[in-house]
Amino acid sequence: PEALVSNIKVSVSSNSPTLYKDLEDQLSKYNIGLQVDTERNQALLYKSGNTKSKQETVISGYVVDAETGDRLPYSTISWFQDGEITGVASSTSGTFSARIRSSRNSIPLLFSFVGYESKRVDFNISSSTELNDIAIRLKPKLYGGSEIIINGNALFSPSDTVFSSLIEAGSFSPLGDNNSTKALQSLPSVLSGPAIEDGLNVRGSSSDGFRVLLDGITLYNQSHLFGLLDGLNGDVLRTSGFFYDVTPARFRAPLGGTLTFLTKTGNLQNFEGSAGLSNTAFSATLEGPISLGKSSFLFSGRHSYIDDVSWFNNQGIIKYGLDIDRNYEFQSDTVEKIEDRNVQNITGNAFFYDLHGKLYFETSSGSQLIASMYI
Template sequence: MFEKTITSDLFLSPFIKNILKICGFAMFMLADPLSGFTQKFTISGYVKDQDTGETLIGANVYNKRDFNGTTSNNYGFYSLTIPKDSITLVFSYVGYESKEIQLYLDKNIELNVSLGSSTVLDEVVVTAEEEIQQTTQMSRISIPIKQIKSLPAFLGEVDVMKVLQLLPGVQSGNEGSSGLYVRGGGPDQNLILLDGVPVYNASHLFGFFSVFNADAINNVELIKGGFPARYGGRLSSVIDINMKEGNNQKFQGEGSVGLVATKLTLEGPIKNENTTFIVSGRRTYIDFLARPIIKASSEGDEVAGYYFYDVNAKVNHKFSNKDRIYLSGYFGNDKAFSRLKDSYNSGDGQVNSEDKFGLNWGNITTAFRWNHVINPKLFGNLTLTYSRYKFNVSEEYFTETNVGGQKQIEEEKIKYFSGIRDFAGKLDFDFTPSPNHFIRFGANAINHTFNPGIFAFKSNVESDTTLGSQRTKANEFAVYIEDDFKINTNLKVNAGLHVSGFSVNKEFYYSIQPRIATRYLLKNGVALKASYAQMTQYIHLLTNSGIGLPTDLWVPATDKVRPQESYQVAFGLAKTVNEKFEVSLEGYYKEMKNLIEYKEGANFLNTENDWQTKVETGDGESYGAELLIQKNHGKLTGWLGYTLSWTNRQFDNLNFGKKFPYRYDRRHDIGIAAVYKLSEHIELSGAWVYGTGNAISLPIASYRSNNQGDFSFFDGSIKYYESRNSFRMKSYHRLDASISFHKKKRWGERWWVIGLYNAYNRKNPFFIDIGRNDNGDKKFIQYSLFPVIPSVSYKFKF
């Protein structure tokens, strides 16, 4: 496929060249048929950070004379077509000094621009790339990575997902968990993309940390509704995370040492600025700290521990101003293990035994990208990806008995395995024929392999056994087109169509999903916004109700289990006040169909039956209102988010067919985040959250059946539940705080960060069980997980 001689057209076979040219010409004529008869020219190029060479995603580019403009795409590329004239171009990006360039436009111009960091806007928190009332898109928030690093962190570990939990419409699961429940959806309904590759399990440490290392991330964007047509495959949200490309100006590094983990990031150019790299690694050392304690408390020879690690790596190369390639990957794994050796005399002889246990799960994601500027108005991107998520539980028993000089050996091995593997390809185009149109179109295909759960038993004294669901292969594809266009000064529309299909065994599903979002600018500068999005999801997550254990199983839609579907409408108001505050108020309603849950008493260990026989299918709904107030500039920055919502589920064979609250239904949810720059060297930050208690099912009676037919309240082993999720835990609230001390050194910079998790020691409910009081009477007992937890970490950059 590749030629031996490297040229700027390295990856362009004649066939692909012709296809791209035809597509470009067709879209050009369709969107701007009079362009050949008017004196219009195109300015295009890349917007970058002048210190690192990192591309700036969503940078504003506009002509100061008439305010016609555009924004840079996910690779920092922009294209602006305007009439022949003297112009003043303004380039701006949050947290950077704006730059003005004057020129006379009488031909197509290639113009790459670098912006420097601003000292005035150094404290920017969460903000959109342009004023909130100007954008067509609603229910979207972009989060600068600087803000993520400034907020308090659980045990000192900066976590992207925990910052997202502070935003309206986004709820956490259990205490400390990094899981996300967006507008009534489940964790499987979030399309989490790392450099364009889906991440199926985004949790470390049983859900208490996410897999994303903030030091390796360039940009984070959350979309909760009004989904553009280019996204598909999930119902509730898109979390689009882009990795850094690597500093092309100089070699540099940064890292930290905390209570539970150490991380290090290195980046820089390779030979020259045309090729750069970044590699970032993180590992916990809980296993090393716990090993001597476990060994001292063990009667035998016992070793046990837990750790996780992850590595992010990326290399990119610029062949010319028209061609760039990227190769990126993520590799992460969690491992819990134990080994116990023992030796004793049983009376019949000497016995030597060994018991090994292992639990591990992890992700691999890799992506190859090729960007090509087909012409100044048309940008193409080809992406090939591979991803894999796996979960393993294993246990091995070995016993050797020496009786009268004769050895008797017994060996047993038990293993449970599940996972999902994807090969995928995407072809995307950005076409900007004029400032009034930004057209995107493309196609993608995914080859899935599902392992829903296999149990294997091997023994030298018993018959081997293998149980579980069959491995399933499936193919998913989609095509889309969307246009963000301006009808007049006040009215902008983003309209698109997403068409997808799914082939599994002998079944084929397809879905036509219209998407539309509008913005109307009122006279007082308030933007009135509305959106409608239809979504289809061809994969399901069979999830347990515990604390985020990785036993969740990814399974496909089949002839018995249909794809999930959702329909969401949203209305809202948005305005920037005094150039300091961005205020948005949104109301939404969402219906979800073909949701699945385990039947009563079923779980992932029931491997005797196929997973399809263990689930119930039902519907869901969620509706509510969200308020977000952001302060983006000044010494004190931050936001306040409030959510009022209702989320319900209904299954024919659960809760007697009656509608019931979803487990993570919360009537009220509040998130407040603030960062205060006390001085050049000291920064304070805090976050406070409040949420209505989770809905839970509690028994109102229990009974036992015997010959006398005895029945007594809370006595016996069979519990009676009047209805599902009819009780509420106590409300949840927590304050986190931190202080950061920054100092510049000869070799670079360093920070000492001291933090408090749950600063006022709130005993928040984790779960409720039945226990006994001092008199021996049964009662419900609330169990809490985390008290106030101090942390300290040392960060450095060189």
């Protein structure tokens, strides 16, 4: 009947030998069958129904950096199913497993990760319903937005909470180095205590209720110099996550929230090294392959020199603050008595260091063996 093909438009571009087969594949999407009699040059259209039921297909593998071979945790894998976009996220080791129900012979999947170029891959499932150990390589890509110019008048108010929070931004890193823990205080319900204090106060909880994880291991001392500096070297960190509201069950998070860090596995393709110098410490990182494409190493260290170089006459400021050998315009008996029982001027020092090490091995089946060290 005419209603069978009403409002259906099919476009086919094919060679003569495969014309009828391509046309049949296009019509099958609309549950229309095609039977061709080449001798009489006749074609019969009929309602075929959903002859092929939906079957479950399992596609699993891992997402890696195309240049270094490093796994990309929490990357996104998406596809269309029943007219809607659905998907999964890769694990902390970059592995994924997607279960898809479809009646088609081909399934397109889109792989994406922040800072990388998205990649679409079409999987042929006509001969197999389970595809394993699929390696997806994403290339890094720089994204730049258009320039935004805002013209207006800024009105200052002493009670403005926005300006108040901006003033507190200077406490993120009192000595110039990175401090990711202190930076979290810009989030709602997250407060930082005094500068010389470890941890955060989340939703009114005490600072000891705040937990930091490094590659799944709890850190009980996550800072240097009583919270002034972060205990983790930013050169070795791949990604991080902060959970203080709805927390995944695998973290078994305390009331004070969980801050988790994942370190890099090292470059599987090339040897690389870097060095950094701040006003408090010197850092160096070395990474490269042990066996090309199969195993890698990463070592990073940082050591302070704040006690070796007096940037701002540190000892003089401390002595002045403790009222040691301070010059007075007048000298009275009271001042002399105070100086007699004054605090003794002793010599002290302060320094810190941290070391990161990681060995990564990967088998041909995609299994991983990781040895991580932090001191």
